[in-house]
Amino acid sequence: MFLISVVSLGYAYHAVITDINDMYMNDLYKWIVVGCVATVLFFWSVSGMLFRIVSSMKNVYYKGLNSFVVRQMSSRVNTNVLSISVICLMLFVTICVLSSALAVKNSLNEGIAKYARADVSISKTQSSDSIYYDEDEMGNDSETNDLLKKLEVTDGKSIEDVYSENNVDLGSYFSDYVDVHTYTCPALTIRNYLGDEALIDSLGIDVNALSSYEGTEEIISQSDYNKVAKIYDNAELQLADDEYAILANYRIFVKIRDERLQEGKEIEVYGNKLKPVISYCIDGDIELATQPLNTGVFIVPDSAIEGAQFAKEYFIGKYANQDRDVIQDSDTIIRNVSKKDELGGLITVNTKDNVKAASVGVGAIASFIGMYIGLIFLISGAAILALKELSESTDNIERYKMLRKLGVDQHMINKALFSQMGLFFVFPLALAIVHSVFGMMVSTKILDTMEAYDIAGAIGITAAIVVIIYGGYFLITYLCSRKIISE
Incomplete structure (x- = not known):
């Protein structure tokens, strides 16, 4: 039974980490059930295995009170198989859920400090060049046609023009601001640059869904990028006429793009052939954000896009007046104007207060x-174990009296009590930690989509919480049990 439980757990672990990229929820549920059943079988059989192994080691089994401790442990585990199994699974859930929640919270807090370095970012789509849509999938109904017509409008108005028409002098609100543009090029698409193999293997994209990556890449000139870098307090970039770089921070895409940059992949932008200036992506984004969600913006020399029609405009600024009430009033005015945009919402406004509030809300929910x-x-599992141990100590008073009559001193009795209680508390925690190693592999994959990367720090905090609470219950239980048997 012990071997069956170990093999079942090993098979479930292997299946989870092997199919982690394309696992369906039905498969995940199946392996969770296998893991739960195998956990019960493990504790059902482990006491017999422990007794058999230790009793065969004569030097260990007959040393001190080890024979008494082993038999006591074997008996306790046998009579508490189901409760120990449930506690083990509860501890497993505690470690995974608490670590994941803390990772999300830490990631959001870091994102605010790292990516929300201006007060406002406003974007305006000028044309549909960068928008890919499948006519067969979207159909030809009137609503779809109206939407596509709106997306294809190029009104020629800048962001400041739109606000001026609404009697708002946008520039007067800011002590420092930049107005930059991004472009697209039909020859530079996401699929062409990354390659089908990378999309399938690294992103897990289905072969039939590759056409959805025919959209063009976003491009920004070196001079405009340097303006953005300056207002975000980042390093500026210098390019030769035949070089390019990539600005990105969404880790899954960054990994693939870094591979292409290391290969020295060349691109063509309006007839200009360009090679990478560095072999890795520059960390950052154009818009305000609290999470790294930028899949990639190509930075090219100004000469490469000279005369091209820009596809998107960005206005980024820092308020002149940093008074809290003034900032809130300014945010309200800027957002209200964007809602009146005649292009039906093609102006998007992100403010530092908004992204902070969203992050704090999500972080608070995750943490709670x-x-x-x-x-x-954690407390329930530890409390149940503590109550069981205290009850057992009361029932075992006569056994400890018999040990004293046989000449065992109080120090050896206390040592034996500590050992058997330690094993009783450690058994469910040890298997829960093993479960958690593989559980966190699945959690990490899910957290990657949320750009929560500080897993190590979150696991460290979780470990400290478990040691303090679970270890505290063990210590208090041991002291109380020692007092019971001594009396």
């Missing part, structure tokens, strides 16, 4: 759920 579920499960 993680802490609530994690701490409730």
Whole structure:
């Protein structure tokens, strides 16, 4: 039974980490059930295995009170198989949920400090060149046609023009601002640059869905990028006439793009052939954000896009007046004007206060759920074990009296009590930690989509919480049990 449980767990672990990229929820549920059943079988059989292994080691089994400790442990585990199994699974959920929640919270907090360095970013789409749509999938209904007509409008108005028409002098609100443009080129598409193999292997894209990556890449000139870098307090970039770089921070895409840059992949922008200036992506984004969501913007020499029609405009600024009430009033005015845009919402406004509020809200929800579920499960599991141990100590008073009559001193009795209680607390925690190693592999894959990368720090905090609470229950239980048997 022990071997069956170990093999079942190993097979479930292997299936989870092997199929982690394209696992369907039905498969995940199946392996969770296998893991739960194997956990019960493990604790059902481990006491017999422990007794058999230790009893065969004569030097260990007959040393001190080890024979008494092993038999006591074997008996306790046998009579508490289901409860120990449930506690093990509760501890597993505690570690995974708490670590994931803390990782999300830490990531959002870091994102605010790293990517929200201006007060406002406004973007305006000028044309549909960068928008890919499949006519067969979208159909030909009137609503779709109206939408596509709106997207194809090029009104020639700048962001400041739109605000001026609404009697708002946009520039007067800011002490420092930039107005930059991005472009597209029909020859430079996401699929062409990344390659089908990378999209399928690294992103897990289905072969039939490759056509959705025919959209053009976003391009910005070196001079405009340097303006953005300056207002965000980042390093500026210098390019030769035949060089390019990529600005990105969405890790999954950054990994693939870094591979292409290391290969020295050349691109063609309006007849100009360009090679990479560096072999890695520059970390950052154009718009305000709290999470790294930029899949990639190509930075090219000004001469490469000279005379081209820009596809998108960005206005980024820092308020002149940093008073809290003034900032809120300014945010309201800027957002209200964007809602009146005649192009039907092609102006998008992101403010630092908005992205902070969204991040704090998501972080608070994640932290609350993680802490609530994690701490409730952790305290419940530890409390159940503590009550069982205290009950067992009361029932075993006569056994300890018999040990004293046989000449065992109190120090050896205390040592034996500590050992058997330690094993009883460690058994479910040890297997829960093993479960968590593979569980966190799945969690990490999910967290990657949320750009939560500080897994190590979150696991460290979770480990500290488990040690303090679970270890505290163990220590208190041991001291109380020692007092019970000594009396």
